[in-house]
Amino acid sequence: MIAHSExxxxxxxxxxxxxEKANSGHPGMPMGMADVATVLFEKHLMFNPNDANWPxxxxxxxSAGHGxxxxxxxxxxxxxxxxxxxxxxxxxxxxxxxxxxxxxxHLPGVETTTGPLGQGIATAVxxxxxxxxxxxxxxxxxxxxxxxxxSDGDLMEGISHEAASLAGHLQLNKxxxxxxxxxxxxxxxxxxxxxxxxxxRFEAYGWNAERIDGHDSNAVDAAISRAKKSNKPSLIACKTxxxxxxxxxxxxxxxxxxxxxxxxxxxxxxxxxxxxxxFVIPESIMNSWRMIGMRHHLVYxxxxxxxxxxxxxxxxxxxxxxxxxxxxxxQKIKNxxxxxxxxxxxxQVLEVIVPLLPLIxxxxxxxxxxxxxxxxxxxxxxxxxxGNYIHYGVREHAMAAVMNGLSxxxxxxPYGGTFLVFLDYLKPALRLSALMKQGVxxxxxxxxxxxxxxxxxxxxxxxxxxxxxxxxxxTFRPMDAMEVAECWQLAVQSRSAPSVLVLTRQKLPYLxxxxxxxxxxxxxxxxxxLIEKTEAEVTLxxxxxxxxxxxxxxxxxxxxxxxxxxxxxxxxELFAKQSQSYKDQVLGKGIxxxxxxxxxxxxxxxxxxxxxxxxxxxxxxxxxxxxxYTHFGINADIVIxxxxxxxGKIV
Ligand SMILES: Cc1ncc(C[n+]2csc(CCOP(=O)(O)OP(=O)(O)O)c2C)c(N)n1
Ligand SMILES: [Mg+2]
Numbered sequence: 331m332i333a334h335s336e337x338x339x340x341x342x343x344x345x346x347x348x349x350e351k352a353n354s355g356h357p358g359m360p361m362g363m364a365d366v367a368t369v370l371f372e373k374h375l376m377f378n379p380n381d382a383n384w385p386x387x388x389x390x391x392x393s394a395g396h397g398x399x400x401x402x403x404x405x406x407x408x409x410x411x412x413x414x415x416x417x418x419x420x421x422x423x424x425x426x427x428x429x430x431x432x433x434x435x436h437l438p439g440v441e442t443t444t445g446p447l448g449q450g451i452a453t454a455v456x457x458x459x460x461x462x463x464x465x466x467x468x469x470x471x472x473x474x475x476x477x478x479x480x481s482d483g484d485l486m487e488g489i490s491h492e493a494a495s496l497a498g499h500l501q502l503n504k505x506x507x508x509x510x511x512x513x514x515x516x517x518x519x520x521x522x523x524x525x526x527x528x529x530x531r532f533e534a535y536g537w538n539a540e541r542i543d544g545h546d547s548n549a550v551d552a553a554i555s556r557a558k559k560s561n562k563p564s565l566i567a568c569k570t571x572x573x574x575x576x577x578x579x580x581x582x583x584x585x586x587x588x589x590x591x592x593x594x595x596x597x598x599x600x601x602x603x604x605x606x607x608x609f610v611i612p613e614s615i616m617n618s619w620r621m622i623g624m625r626h627h628l629v630y631x632x633x634x635x636x637x638x639x640x641x642x643x644x645x646x647x648x649x650x651x652x653x654x655x656x657x658x659x660x661q662k663i664k665n666x667x668x669x670x671x672x673x674x675x676x677x678q679v680l681e682v683i684v685p686l687l688p689l690i691x692x693x694x695x696x697x698x699x700x701x702x703x704x705x706x707x708x709x710x711x712x713x714x715x716x717g718n719y720i721h722y723g724v725r726e727h728a729m730a731a732v733m734n735g736l737s738x739x740x741x742x743x744p745y746g747g748t749f750l751v752f753l754d755y756l757k758p759a760l761r762l763s764a765l766m767k768q769g770v771x772x773x774x775x776x777x778x779x780x781x782x783x784x785x786x787x788x789x790x791x792x793x794x795x796x797x798x799x800x801x802x803x804x805t806f807r808p809m810d811a812m813e814v815a816e817c818w819q820l821a822v823q824s825r826s827a828p829s830v831l832v833l834t835r836q837k838l839p840y841l842x843x844x845x846x847x848x849x850x851x852x853x854x855x856x857x858x859x860l861i862e863k864t865e866a867e868v869t870l871x872x873x874x875x876x877x878x879x880x881x882x883x884x885x886x887x888x889x890x891x892x893x894x895x896x897x898x899x900x901x902x903e904l905f906a907k908q909s910q911s912y913k914d915q916v917l918g919k920g921i922x923x924x925x926x927x928x929x930x931x932x933x934x935x936x937x938x939x940x941x942x943x944x945x946x947x948x949x950x951x952x953x954x955x956x957x958x959y960t961h962f963g964i965n966a967d968i969v970i971x972x973x974x975x976x977x978g979k980i981v
Pocket of ligand 2: 512
């Protein structure tokens, strides 16, 4: 029988040795939480190293991502085939599967990307919610826990407050947070800046909360057992010592984020009675860890046998067959030529596709404004998890992270709404959607000064530019009913990049009658010629609400015998992916004028040296939309004036 301390020392020293070899990293957290982690893996966590994606596995989220070596050590010790000793020795090196902070998709067993503090715990709320929702549908098939390891920093970050509040409201009783209550952060002792009574705070959110000695394995075991039986989410504050075992650095912030150094490591080996060479785990200890990895072998086999292939497939990837429905719907649009705000048109598409897809809708308290809820959707109201619409409350950041968690469950396609201007309140989680290649859909409405009277606090200016600079994000800004349908189709089909649907508050005209081909998805190429003029001297390029300005200006200019082409550019990222010849063909040889009620951002890339951008270069103002467009000089008259002056016509 191997002592608990031997098992946890294996975790500690692998972490110490890997950080030392990499000459960078964070040894303190793995050393402090090794005992808690060992109990969790030895006694509770249900997993199968040979099938890291088993849908009914317990989730283990290391929210304190700086402690990545804790996770990598555990995956190696329990026998995940890709977590080899070689990978541990290559910690933090280029192309290794063991990057500085855990990254989803690099190493099986890493459930989500963490490192930006607070994201892990909030994403885990989404995972725990996904579990409840799947359990409501398949009680025999999905029934597991979601465990989180969170640090002081995680609990300080605002997103964790939002997410914990939501988890309490949703009664996510299978969510268990093991809080590394070590009282140390980077600047020193936590009481420099953090004197919350976290237990009371979580209790107020509707959680169970208790404090235990995180180095007492029996206490950890008992607390987890209690949490598993609870009807509320649980916070277990584990009092630990950061850098446990290091004679001079333990319980100091020095243990947090740098290698211990040879002398301290030698002294730690002596103090913890671990006389082995770096990276060497004695066979008996290794065997015990591998047995822990095998613990659920039988449960896993039984699950596989009793679960139909159809359900297993459904739990691994969402079915996204909507092409037929979308083309029928497009035919209807073509006949009806419906003019409306793109947010309203977005809801009309949702009415068609929600019944066909595992879409989980929601909004951060702007359901009626974002038009995110369809008539058929039912709201998730704990303890009933059968719905497909979530009222996230005014918690944009948690909403985005929860959507990441829902998406990582693989069974759902989440979409959620807020105003585009509040992108800033959720961007860190959207950035992780992109980094993790999750097809989360963001419905961001009220997309410009076109929203009018609410004024500059609510009028996005720089947001489109921000979105277009994040790698692996598709930013869609459709101009009318046809484009809204096509952009939704592309967003749903984009399973490895998040999409942002940027939609108007104000009504827009139907313009797709100008198109010659309605059958194919014109938005799929990102930008296309809406009004063709061969040998055009001017190309007007616009997105969303400004396409109608371009069309109006083009009509007027053509009457002056200036040859003008109009390009609709609903998605710059998709346009960027097209061949050079397609791009040249669309943009034309004439003078290019970009029109968008936003700041210039990446437009110059497409406008060329002689190009002109007509948009915003200041904050907006509070006034009716029409007045604002005139005031800020974004209208057909201005476009006509600029073109006339270029061509030397009398203004
Ligand atoms: C959002 C965010 N802000 C800042 C950091 C940088 N950072 C990493 S760890 C940390 C705090 C460390 O304290 P704690 O969370 O208690 O971890 P411990 O040192 O106890 O392991 C900070 C500020 C980060 N990773 N994420
Ligand atoms: Mg700490």
